[in-house]
Amino acid sequence: MGAEPETERLRVIGSRLARSSLSLTRYVAKAGPGLITALLLLILQLLQPPFVAGISDLVFDTYQRAYPRPYEDAGVRVVDIDDESIRRLGQWPWPRTDAARLTDALTNAGAAAIAFDIVFSEPDRTSPARAVEILRQNPEARGDYSEIAALTDHDELLGQAMERGPTVTGYFLTGEANNVRPKEHAGVAVSGSSPLGVFTEYNGAIVSLPMIGDRASGAGSVSLEAGRDHIIRSVPLIANLDGRIVPSLSLEALRVAQGAGAILVRSTDGSGESGRRGLPEVVAVKTGELQIPTTGIGELSMYYTAPHPERIVPAWRILQGDLSEGEMQRLFQGQIVFIGTGAQGLRDLRSTPINAVELGVVIHAQAAEQMILGRFLTRPDWAVGVERTLMVVLCLLIALSAPALGALRGGVLAMLALGGVLAGSWFAFRNSGLLLEPIFPALGVVSVYIAITAVSFYREERARSHIHNAFDRYLSPELVDRIARDPGQLELGGEVRQMTVLFSDVRGFSRISERFGPQELIGFLINLLTPMTDVLLARKATIDKYIGDAVLAFWNAPLDDPDHEQNAAYAALEMLETLKRLNADSDRDPAWPGQVAIGIGLNTGPCCVGNMGSRQRLSYSLIGDTVNLASRLESLTKYYGVSILVGEDLAAQLASFALVELDIIRVVGRDAPERVFSLAGPPEMATTSAFIASQTRMAAMLAAYRSRDWAGAEAELAHLRGPDTIAGLESVLAIYSRRIADYREAPPPDDWDGISQALEK
Template sequence: MPWLERLRTQGLWLLPATTLALVVLVAWHDPGLLRGLRHAVFDQAQRWSPREPEPAPVLIVDIDEESLRRVGQWPWPRTQVAELVARLHEAGAAAVGLDVVFAEADRTSPRELLKSTRLPREAAALLQGLPDHDEVLATALQAGPVALGFALSDTEAASDCQSPAGIVTLGGAADAQLRRFGGCVHSLPVLAQAAQGHGALSFIPDEDGVVRRLPLLFDLGGHLAPSLAAETLRLALGAQRYTVQAAPDGGGVIGVQIGRLRIPTTANASIWVHYTPPQRDRYVPAWQVLAGQTPPDLFRQHLVLVGTSAQGLLDLRFSPLGGVIPGVEVHAQALEQILTGHWLQRPGWAPAAEVVAVALGGLLVAIAAMTCGALPSAAAFGTLAAALLGGCWWAFTRQGLLLDPVLPSLGMLAVFLPTTVLRHMVSERRQRWVRHAFARYVSPNLVDYLITQPQALELGGRRQRCSFVFTDLAGFTSVMERMDPAQAVTLLNQYLDGMIAIAFAHEGTLDRIVGDAVAIVFSAPVQQADHEQRAVRCALAMHRFAQDYLAARRAEGVEFCETRIGVHTGEVIVGNFGGSTIFDYRALGDPVNTASRLEGANKYLGTHVCLSQATLDGCPGLPVRPVGRLRVAGRQEAIMVYEPLDATDGQAVQQEAYAQAYAAMMAGSSAAAAQFKHLHAQSPGDRLVQLHATRLDSGAIDNLIELSGK
């Protein structure tokens, strides 16, 4: 029914529609696996296109392995740190950020030594008069713009880690999406009071431990606290406050103003760090600064971060470029980006745009997969995926935007694969149905051949030796005239259905059906080495079916006809004929006509199945009896024909006597006529015996039988 077919066809859209809805839902929730894939793509983009190093007034004084070897193991005496800070002030540093927390008193300080060591009174008095190392460092911190670092903690505690700078918020709540910390680990009060800035050293790495973003602000116990990088920059610019612009309705931070610089940020006040490859000239070993072995103007008007790359001090972070880098370098690279105006951003509209891309891309892919073939739909998917990848790469390299091509691509793939598989299954099912239906018009072996050999669907043919089986109903036209047309058609269809099924069972190819006549060819289009034997077996099976069908109809009181069958073998031209409009696969040549003539010869011979010498030659051991040499209409040369014994239906029971009479006829003996008459008297139903007896009685002297008609 048409409505049922429409429902079935439209129901196929349920799979891509459902898949697309699930993909959009998953994309909207953004699970951790998708975030991990997205970050991996962003990291790969940085590896392929890292930030080009640009001149920026940012340097790292590195407490490296060589500095530890020359100066001593960490922690150094605070006097040593004070000297380092003092030298940086003298060198004209714009600001110094200490990526170190001095949470405990210096154990090498005289006062601390007096607590742990018993000394003579004179020595103790001498030590008591020496300056405290922490106070020495505090004096150095007061001498210039220095930002001390502090470590954030999730433990709820009273916090003294506040920047002396003011923070002004414009718009909505600035802390709506900030990472909240309960407390901090800060430096000694004497040092904290001396420093002009305080900044958090902490990072917020992603689930895989990679540091991709650096927060400028944190939520520390309900108050905004800047990072070390932000504080160092503020001190270098001489700014007294931060101006934080936040989106309304809890949208988070939009940007942070530090002095004359406005820094665009993510909603949690972070900046995406676009890393450069390792740059050795970004680092200055601390021992060289202490030894006075640095160029005079190296630090002038530079932001100087003091940190460590020594592995034993455990301040190493995973980088998107692969491997690990010192934590202080993350601050330094972020400052370089800010000062050079190089922004790497993931816009707030990006997640929504990616979900829309998933929906639109998945819809286009679904339409292509449901309406186009496999190659066009795959090309559509590939084109869309390539466009997404290319567009995101252009946005990254040209605009500094981080857009995710993985989510839309995976979404389209999730829609494309099951839809294509479903379409393939449905198409295969339809092909099977068409193949089955087509096989009711064309031989199954021809259908298989054309499927495996599509080039055969071309005009032309080839010479090939084939065997043919022709069948016809004797007097069916007159029977039809006396029968109801509907009944005649039903009887004929049942009969033809059985005959053709037998032909197909023997892997014969249906050459044609003309009314009640059927023509079958063997060894075309697929060559069959035993085509003669197949043809004979097929003819005998058809004969048995025809006899049974005739008996069954007569038992029902329905008039029907006997079947005549001719079998012949010869070389013909097989192929497609007809022209560019329609193909007709068939065989052409004299053997085809001869097989048809042999079928008609049964009427005169009194046989049911008549096969030629050419066919018999390919069937060694087949029990037959010779019929004679036939000269059929249209041929000058006579054909030796035979009747299979299995087709005599028990009438020719005296085979030895028939062979003797036939041999006498071939020898030209006058006794042949009497012998055939005697056989006819014993087997009056054997019409072939009757034919020979009549011929010999009329003066025939050999086995040549002249047939004037078909």
Template structure:
């Protein structure tokens, strides 16, 4: 909980990009930059996953520059279009022919209209001229010729829808819509709606009743790039039957596959259901809210793109292809000549032939290589933003900088990986930009806050406490950096003194440089132990180190931490001695004194030199206790106050009741036992017997005390404590009992 409290401002600042991304994902605040980035990601991924192979089933008859040079400017005469149609459907035996061109105006290339004007004008008096012209009219009317070539053939014409304030209609739509106007529930839009159209001449429309619209939705993306094409669209005008009509690509595909009926499938939901897909038999085509499908581009466009075979329209008209060369192919006729302005911007090319857009849709339907923008895409976006946002907010704030960098990079990698897996493995087009941008912004803000705000607070605390306080305590102090200062205050704490014994003798045996390196090694080990137990190093005094617990951070268990640190310091010294024995160097020993009590802590000293330290009678007592360790033959001497504050941190053995120099009140002193010593003492009953020895000693029952001590001496004759009390008991037995004796031992030296 402390870590969260310390970092809550950093967590909060990291969540700001999350809120921004959520506003975009939920539609509260649409950000065009994120939409463009999503389009860019989609385009890059589409280009990276395109098959880039030739689809031999679909052929494009191209009105290119060479065809215009040979057949003349566009539009060509309808008798040429009739020859092209007959060539493809009869001599070449193609499966389906779709026209990505429109025939809105009557053909005037034959001169029939001009002959009629002459017959009714300057030559109106010429007998039989008008009748002869009308007799020849069917042969001279190229529209009739073209209509005859279309009649009862597998042909799909093209047309376009319009939406203007004053609806206009030109030509004729198919006699019946693909779906009736009441196909969908009322109250929602299931496809784009149009009020006007431009279609083929009625004569041609009736000859080839299958037709499809050519509209794309360039404006929907905002960048003029065609990524999706509507498969059905709603016509609500007055010049044809209202209802839902099909696109040219869908019409061509259906015509090539036996014209299966189209069945719309709505996504499960409430009253406002959404169109999920269009079913053609077993084929299910996913569509978006405009009844559009994502164009499954095969590769780069054009004759050199390698996705489809291109055949010059002039070659077809002139019969240059071998008979049956295009047998059973699906053929789309369109124009790539730049002057005819049928080049489109797509994700795979800025000048992509419009006819090839339809060819890619037909190819994708044949392969069932269909991309879907599911209705749960907004929910997916919200979920990814929330999960990634909270992972980053808490993870970046709580981890170290290197791990935070790994977390940020890992989060972005997971987002990209999952999104790409859904795209490649399940053909799902899902948003990614908002989560990625949120990740980048969250990382930048979090790291900036950590560097400019928390690091500044850390540097301030380090300046005050860095030389005294272990790093983990500085981290805790960052929870409330303003609560800590060097100002002196009185509080209950525990202080420890650790002094190296026989240092003078040791220094005489070592060179100064060697002695310095040795002290650095010892003090580094001891300081690490103190820091591990949350202690604050006060100072080093020659061969002595002083530390305290309970400041600058309040530590309720300061006494227990100090005792455990003392035990580990003694273990560390034993480890050092093992290394010294192996290397032939002298061994060392230490004496440790511990006391708890009220003392003053803060910034103390002179104007020239100050330090964060503790002072007071409790500190002086700890220093005196450290000097008693050698007297009692133990490494650690602790006051009764420390023992009372930490009774359960270890097993205690009472040493004595002492009066040290400068104090008028006796103090009980104890030593903490290591785990091994405590187990052995408990098993043999030494502690219980030792308590009885002290009790007899304080009653001045010298004989009982000596009898109780004898087994302890026999078990451990080298134990200094037992030898000390054996001497005391023997000496006291020679003296008369003192009625005023309190059992305390008086020490007159420090």
């Protein structure tokens, strides 16, 4: 009898397990159509068929129409040879003398660059010698018109005007091979492997006559390639002409306007990335101070404004003197001017997401505006991974939840997910200019829900039919438990530590860049940054990153460093000593650009440090106000004329070092004022009588200055200018002399607290 209860208990447990197994099987069967649909969509997303790109284009076109780029005056103008200009000045083509007058007028008005979306490829038929040939063929002609024939050729006059101004000529790229090539006015350097393999190769060009084009300051391609639907969504900034990288008209205009040298093309492996096609792709293009993110084939994704007449000036107003000298300067001084044809019959008409009929010259102008303003549409390299992950997560969520939720509540969940995808894509575009495709995540949500709902509906219909045919047998559906699944997204971030941060930058790097070619410039940076890095590493620093000529380093992570403040101070001083040695050897090194100077900002405080970035790519880095302040301090070294600036918290930890208080300043982007110090030398210097005297007088001067004792402050300044004062304070003393003179002239308000305000980052 004792065994019967135990047998019954085991039977009950077995029955429950069997029912659970059956429920799970049925649950998986209901979710199966959604899971299969998700798998098919994942395969489709990996294949990236062309029709998906077309749908994505339409979505982003809609975004642009809903929120065009707000128009801002970026210093770009368009001179339009419009219908009224043709009516007033005669039929096209105009004599080249008109183009020369237009060029001279814009040059005299102070235009920074004059770019022609016109190709002067044929000789001017109205030139004197050619006109005389026509006249001599007239039976009624008298004389040989030799005086007229001796006049200067119109093409020559235009070439002379081109030479006088900051001009850029345009040329067309063609697939038909020829031997005509534009003059190379500036080199193109590549950081990383050459990305030519991803470009369409052009084998010919249509260029302006040499006497015109060769005298200009630059030349750029005016060729624009539309998509399959004839809409221009991107502009090529660079192109492949017979294995040579050539710039676009807008990029070359920016180069000329800045007076820049070579154009720098950064490829994927030069940026620590990998091309998606197995070949090096373009990441960014740089000219002068402007760095422009591009697509993998070197195109700028266009973000158009709505039509704005403010940027366009009709050509006749310039050529017929309708604009006064003052108006000309107001409109064109310091501007990049694009000249194009908008008259009927001459129109270079294109379609954009914003405007079905747009002038090609306006597209070039808008490209230049974007590059100047930094208003870009970018599709980052992590976008595909995010979209793929989001699609899989949402498909799994709908596939596993909808069977338990039922059609109505599952539909609500699907609508919320769909709305979230579309809203996320829109806000990424609206607020950050990111092109995140909603197509596959949205398609996944809708398709999985439809698949599950359709299969469920089919099964229910079959069940109803079976019940109708066998009403005496009714089988109630099994109930299934709801399964909540966490997608388990990777959580990025790190830990908060007390850290010391160093930010270093080369003074006058733009000037150095102009003197050197790309390879020489890279060699100089290697020769400079290598010994600087040796110093930092010897002092236990972690190198965060190199930003061109700048270095960001930090202490006390990932390994603990109880002396991180002192190590950072010693490292900064040793960097200056290393630079002195490099400068001393500059006479023997032709690759060294004379006397090089650096500025260093040091700060200490709490930072968040750890693996940061995206799910595709992480880097060990740090963020926080401490880092931002270190960067601001480095920038302020230029203002105060000192080499090393130290924040207040770090100065408190470096009491034994030779520190001189310079000011209390409120930096850009930070409300709290900061007391800043110059790190003049190591502890050995801090004990010398000369330094102590200078430090004491500087403190006395600051006390007098902050208490409005101008006479007392000036007296201390006079002593500080003596021969025993420590070197490096000359600019600081000059700053306070100017401030005191200004305050004598216009006293500060009663609530003045002696705090200065930095005007630049």
